[in-house]
Amino acid sequence: MVKWLKIFENQYLGFWILGLVLFAIQEIPYMVMPLFRLETNPIMNMRESSALLDTCEKILGSLCVALMTFVVHKNAVLFSVNGKTETVFFLLAAAVLLLNFFGWALYFTGHQSIFVMMFFIVLLPPLYYVFIGLWRKNIILTVAGSVFLIVHFTHVLGNLKMK
Numbered sequence: 001m002v003k004w005l006k007i008f009e010n011q012y013l014g015f016w017i018l019g020l021v022l023f024a025i026q027e028i029p030y031m032v033m034p035l036f037r038l039e040t041n042p043i044m045n046m047r048e049s050s051a052l053l054d055t056c057e058k059i060l061g062s063l064c065v066a067l068m069t070f071v072v073h074k075n076a077v078l079f080s081v082n083g084k085t086e087t088v089f090f091l092l093a094a095a096v097l098l099l100n101f102f103g104w105a106l107y108f109t110g111h112q113s114i115f116v117m118m119f120f121i122v123l124l125p126p127l128y129y130v131f132i133g134l135w136r137k138n139i140i141l142t143v144a145g146s147v148f149l150i151v152h153f154t155h156v157l158g159n160l161k162m163k
Helices: 017-026 028-035 051-070 083-108 114-135 139-161
Strands: 002-008 011-015 071-073
Touching: 002 071, 011 051, 017 028, 017 051, 017 083, 017 114, 028 083, 051 071, 051 114, 051 139, 083 114, 114 139
Parallel strands: none
Antiparallel strands: 002 011, 011 071
16 A cells, blocks of 8 residues: 555545455456357447447546545555444445346346346446445545446446337
8 A cells, every 4th residue: 555645634646456456356257258158248239328428437437446546545554444334335345246246147147137237237336436435435436436326327227228
């Protein structure tokens, strides 16, 4: 954990290597997707409903990864689950990630309903960033993740309705 420059109050520009690791873990389903011979793949073959939402979604998603990796709390250490609040938000982030993987397992086995895609695959990744932000006391990530959640959900739902 490195802290370079104070941004405001207890937030610092720095580097948290586990931010990259947590991002990579969340991306595992995309990494293994080529190993599955999917008959249909609506997530990867959606028609675009809004160029503006698409751009906002990409910016916000990238911003979440950058904020998770490069914004650190003044008292942050490499890894900590000290206290009730940190423990709860860490466990919520882990639970959300496991539910996301469960959703991908459903998706890979042909269960590609709107509910499975929207809840497990679309809603949960931004929520994962929100809980990581809360766990790490990274308010900027928490806010960006919340906005990303709304934009991502709205955008993908619009894309899926265009079928």
